[in-house]
Amino acid sequence: MSADKCSVILMDCYERQCGWLSRVAYRCGYRGKKRKYNEKRKKRLINNIAGADAVLFVNLPDSAFSNDDILDIRLACNENNCRMITWIIDPLKGNVSLLPFIKCFDDVFSYEYDDVKWMNEYGILAQYCPVGYQNAYDVGMDENIEKDIDVLFVGTPYKNRLRILEYLAESQTA
Numbered sequence: 001m002s003a004d005k006c007s008v009i010l011m012d013c014y015e016r017q018c019g020w021l022s023r024v025a026y027r028c029g030y031r032g033k034k035r036k037y038n039e040k041r042k043k044r045l046i047n048n049i050a051g052a053d054a055v056l057f058v059n060l061p062d063s064a065f066s067n068d069d070i071l072d073i074r075l076a077c078n079e080n081n082c083r084m085i086t087w088i089i090d091p092l093k094g095n096v097s098l099l100p101f102i103k104c105f106d107d108v109f110s111y112e113y114d115d116v117k118w119m120n121e122y123g124i125l126a127q128y129c130p131v132g133y134q135n136a137y138d139v140g141m142d143e144n145i146e147k148d149i150d151v152l153f154v155g156t157p158y159k160n161r162l163r164i165l166e167y168l169a170e171s172q173t174a
Contacts, residue, residue, distance in 0.1 A: 007048055008153045008165070011064040014038065042069050046076040057086040058155035062101055074104045083107060087129055093118045102126075 109129035
């Protein structure tokens with residue numbers, strides 16, 4: 001994977017991206033601009049799925065997308081033979097309302113070992129992937145298979161996340 005084959009899409013909520021006047025209008029009950037913003041964000045993501053091998057959501061995008069939105073994204077992934085992956089970095093044990101949302105993903109990773117066991121009890125094949133990396137956490141990638149992997153990263157591009165993506169890109173080109 002090279003750095004030019006990895007896209008990062010910012011998933012900031014409407015309230016963080018809009019101007020002061022739009023925020024006031026939203027708080028007063030005007031929801032039209034937020035709906036347009038959310039729809040545009042979903043379309044931008046779906047347009048970027050074409051040609052990608054995987055869409056990686058760092059954390060569940062339940063604050064960015066509705067259940068219907070995630071089903072539309074799932075459909076776009078299916079149409080483009082693209083895996084939908086989430087790495088959940090917030091605890092969610094006991095939040096049963098998120099189970100239908102989580103079931104839309106091909107691969108589910110969690111940094112919480114207890115959450116992995118909890119999801120497995122509900123038939124979701126989740127895997128443990130802690131925050132940080134050690135060789136002991138290797139998920140078993142076959143290094144003998146050469147593959148050109150496109151990754152569509154979805155999440156806020158915090159410095160630590162960008163370092164991880166840059167490391168992945170550099171390690172694949174070395």
